[in-house]
Amino acid sequence: MRLVGITRQGTEQVEVADLAADGTTVTVLAGLTEFWSDAAGYISRGGQETLPRAEVTIVPPVLPDARVICIGLNYLKHVAEGSFSGEALPEYPTLFARWSASLSVDGTEVPIPANEDGLDWEGEVMAWVGSELVDATADDALAAVVGYSTFNDLTARRAQKITSQWILGKNGDNSGPVGPMVPAAEVGDLRDGLHITTRVNGETVQDAHTDEMVYTVGDTLAHISRTFTVRPGDLIATGTPSGVGYARTPAWLLQPGDVVEVEVERLGVLRNPIVAR
Helix, strand or coil: CCEEEEEEECCCCCCEECCCCCEEEEEEEEEEHHHCHHHHHHHHHHHCCCCCCCCEEEEECCCCCEEEEEEEEEEHHHHCCCCCCCCCCCCCCEEEEEEEHHHEEECCCEEECCCCHHHHCCEEEEEEEECCCCCCHHHHHHHHHEEEEEEEECCCHHHHHHHCCHHHHHCCCCCEEEEEEHHEEEEECCCCCCCCEECCEEEEEEEEEEHCCCHHHHHHHHHHHHHHHHHCCCCCEEECCCCCCCCCCCCEEECCCEEEEEEEECCEEEEEEEECC
16 A cells, blocks of 8 residues: 545645555545544555546645654764764754645655755655654554655755754755655564665665664654654654765765655655756
8 A cells, every 4th residue: 555645636635545556546545634533544444436647646645734753863874974973872863843845745846945056865764643642652652653655855955054953954845755655564663674775866875774773763753742742644754874965075966957766665766856946
């Protein structure tokens, strides 16, 4: 099952649908709000109405008020390669936010913001929360994850680095492409080590496994839930491994005409072209 958001021709109403393996049809499960009221239930029941893929537009299946919480510095080799090299690993994860408006889908063109020399790639896994979490244990928090997606946290490095806060550099237009959501039962535990790779114009630039994460999904969600209620439909981006462009000598950033791909085992390939603003 590969769950996406869709809009039908002539309407902006978002529904959640299962994208067929061959990409030619979608099977509707529920409207967006209805789906997130009982995500696990709708996944188990499946859908009824099937439509040609050509008759719908694919969009992220994200509630307008969903929180997109991102973990920074979650792979040791990535910490070592960047501007935080040599610093002690903090006890708690570095967290920052994306707005849901920055999310896009496979195939979407991503523009380079003004005053940037290019965009940097950050291949990741996105986790989708399916039930409410308040003061949760790590096990309960992990059990609340209803699915996972391939994600690319495309970053405007100049905007990110000019202040101590990262939000500006992490919210460029269309800069958060996210792949179809695969149910957690089909994915298994990220601690088992899913293979994650990022390619630029076919060249591999990141190559790692998810068991290298410092802060796990369950622990991080539990930590967050002790401050605010995590709601169904909220998302958590789990961080990127080493191999990002800005840390190279010389730095390598994405330019108009480049194509960046993120591939995660069991989750699929996310492919996006980079364009001028």
